[in-house]
Ligand code: SRM
Ligand SMILES: Cc1cc2nc3c(=O)[nH]c(=O)nc-3n(C[C@H](O)[C@H](O)[C@H](O)COP(=O)(O)OP(=O)(O)OC[C@H]3O[C@@H](n4cnc5c(N)ncnc54)[C@H](O)[C@@H]3O)c2cc1C
């Protein structure tokens with residue numbers, strides 16, 4: 001069952017940056033905050049060779065993987081063409097300045 | 104508001120490319136209608152030759168299929184020739200009466216083949232070579248007939264002749280001039296080419312004038328009679344005697360034409376609502392007949408249609424490559440020389456190699472190559488960059504001095520390599536894959552090939568090979584990007600040089616200011632431009648512009664090198680490669696405490712701890728800081744190492760105290776950010792045990808002082824450093840090398856190593872600024888010292904700045 005979990009205050013995630021949520025029941029999940037203050041969450045695992053997407057440069061609503069520069073759409077987790085692949089997206093929301101994640 | 108109406112007449116390569124460029128930047132601005140006289144959607148005309156040769160099919164060369172037009176909401180009328188432009192009513196009318204109104208009209212009607220005005224030119228069996236219909240007519244003829252005559256031994260004629268031979272016909276080529284491809288080749292080159300084409304079975308008649316095409320009994324052409332009286336049997340005659348810009352439609356509409364529709368630098372005709380691009384247009388007196396310049400025009404026209412209005416088309420230098428499999432021909436610029444020109448020639452008829460480079464005032468103005476065209480793209484780039492070659496002219500013809508022109512394995516002549524050859528060693532991409540992708544996806548540029556195949560997208564050492572493969576697939580349609588005008592990335596039209604200039608001259612100190620002033624197309628850039636802008640800002644306005652960590656690659660944010668498994672490597676500085684028992688003990692302790700799996704001595708004379716967990720980074724730094732050790736910046740576009748040899752301190756040959764000199768340099772430059780990484784070395788004598796000859800700055804001690812070398816590189820493509828100057832004292836070593844590096848910091852483009860910077864601007868220029876102009880040298884050196892002033896070790900600094908909570912936020916995960 002999907003459960004909403006309280007993660008952290010928004011201010012703990014830098015603009016154009018990310019935080020990683022880890023736990024025993026799931027792989028690491030990266031939460032991104034874009035330049036226009038929207039939130040996104042995807043598995044912290046690049047569809048190419050598993051690079052940690054959380055460590056990439058965030059631009060627009062995309063992140064560039066730090067290992068071999070694939071670009072990933074943060075909304076869908078899809079790689080930007082011509083690369084092909086997908087990393088699982090998760091629902092996130094902001095409530096009173098606090099970030100919640102659906103796991 | 105209703106959308107504006109845009110009508111394109113001519114559904115060919117230039118017109119549709121303009122639409123593609125337009126849709127990229129202003130997808131919703133126009134309601135678009137396209138008229139094409141041919142019954143096909145837009146296809147890659149230059150690949151008609153491989154179709155004729157049986158290497159590809161018509162289906163393979165379609166660039167935009169019907170669904171592309173539909174997906175982009177474009178109304179497409181194929182098989183409809185426009186016969187009238189009514190400029191007053193602002194509409195166009197087709198042969199069959201179909202009409203379309205326009206607010207903007209784009210003419211891209213291409214060329215018409217020139218048909219010799221000789222008796223019999225209209226007989227069945229006589230074709231031109233321009234479109235799919237012509238190609239199909241030739242293929243059909245080849246299936247039932249024997250004798251073909253091609254009139255004209257230019258690029259098109261030879262490609263036609265080659266295709267027909269491969270389809271089993273006997274082919275005679277008639278040419279009016281004294282040698283073949285006389286507009287692209289000099290006599291010697293043409294002679295060599297002719298020989299190799301004759302070996303394929305082509306028979307040539309030079310200086311031959313066609314008198315008549317003779318009608319056979321069936322009513323079809325049966326022979327070509329020459330002025331000399333000679334008669335050559337022919338069931339198929341291909342007219343490839345040249346093309347004329349197709350401007351008749353424009354002319355009828357009263358637009359000013361003169362060997363093409365005359366356009367200005369924004370590709371507008373004398374009626375500003377009407378644009379013209381491609382072979383039908385005449386820009387500053389030239390109507391181009393190759394794809395590369397047409398694509399440049401398309402980009403400018405699209406920008407103007409989208410009302411960006413920044414781009415201007417200033418004309419192109421073109422290059423040619425014959426697309427006959429197995430034969431390498433390259434030609435660019437002015438190859439015939441003339442007043443004030445010098446010729447460099449290498450000729451080896453024995454192996455069929457001929458290279459000629461034409462120089463004027465130490466700049467390359469033209470080049471012709473046969474047999475070995477590996478250096479073609481490089482020459483072309485030097486022409487376009489207007490590079491001064493005084494320093495390298497003695498080995499220009501021997502090639503091999505450019506990044507990747509031969510690949511790692513010394514291979515060249517890409518056209519001849521088998522499909523299974525691995526071209527890109529980093530990504531494991533073979534030649535066959537590259538060729539297939541270029542053709543199927545209709546790629547024209549190196550960037551596109553990198554994107555779609557990954558070849559040449561990592562270390563870049565195979566770039567030259569990939570360029571050659573591209574050139575052999577698309578011929579003259581390939582233009583190497585010239586480094587001075589190439590945009591930083593897809594977010595902007597501006598090149599690195601322009602961005603640097605704007606930041607300096609308009610005193611821009613923040614990224615939003617730069618993006619706004621220069622009209623960035625994306626809200627916050629991308630992973631290519633942001634690191635570059637961040638560097639330009641902090642290097643131009645030290646202590647004033649704010650460093651933006653989110654615009655730095657992860658390594659520079661984490662002050663460590665990310666590994667394939669997401670862990671990090673940590674390299675503490677060992678000044679000049681020197682260390683102490685205490686430092687070694689601290690490293691050993693840290694390695695045990697944080698369970699570092701691998702400890703390695705690096706090629707840069709220090710010790711690397713590999714496989715450190717991200718969460719341990721702040722702790723390991725704190726331990727090193729306690730031991731008095733600082734970050735080695737093994738991760739940064741910054742000062743890396745200063746290698747030294749033992750020198751006069753111990754060595755029996757040493758003339759100077761190289762360890763001491765090296766430590767002084769490294770301490771001086773600690774914390775220096777630069778366009779790319781910077782490495783130095785100091786050797787105590789010319790035996791050069793510190794390998795100073797392949798460093799960005801190399802210092803070699805001699806009895807009377809030091810020799811300085813700059814712009815060496817030991818990486819992807821080994822480049823020997825060039826002698827810079829000789830100095831007498833340690834202080835001078837610091838001042839001269841500091842000033843050189845500051846010039847690089849101020850004028851280099853992001854990710855350009857010193858060797859590429861010096862190649863671009865010329866060593867003479869660098870010397871004039873640093874060696875010859877003492878006042879400027881001192882000013883540069885002072886600016887460097889100012890920028891480095893108060894630099895704090897990032898390992899120690901991070902803890903102080905972020906505090907414990909900040910460090911946790913940056914380096915630790917949140918437990919769910
Ligand atoms: C650790 C080290 C190899 C070793 O074990 O010896 C090393 C490791 C890496 N090198 Fe190197 N280079 C190392 C010495 C060199 C040297 C030799 C030297 O410095 O004397 C060279 C050739 C000299 C030169 O640069 O001119 C060298 C030429 C490169 C290049 C090619 C640069 C070029 O412009 O051609 C790259 C790729 C790049 O920077 O874009 C590179 C990139 C890398 C990276 C950073 C790749 C990356 O981006 O992740 C490697 C990090 C591995 C890792 O996972 O931590 N490394 N690398 C050496 C560290 C030296 C140090 O103490 O700082
Ligand atoms: C066999 C061959 C090989 C070539 N090889 C190379 C090469 O290796 N490298 C290179 O750079 N270039 C090469 N070229 C040249 C290159 O194809 C042209 O420069 C390029 O196609 C010109 O583009 P364009 O849009 O101006 O004209 P085109 O691509 O010719 O498009 C013009 C279109 O407009 C249509 N048209 C004309 N008048 C009307 C009208 N009144 N109404 C409606 N439609 C109309 C035509 O039917 C045509 O489809 C080659 C050309 C040929 C024929």
Ligand code: SF4
Pocket residue numbers: none
């Ligand atoms: S350390 Fe250098 S040479 Fe070795 S694999 Fe990494 S980048 Fe390549």
Ligand code: FES
Pocket residue numbers: 046047048049050051065066067068069070
């Ligand atoms: S692992 Fe992300 S691009 Fe290779």
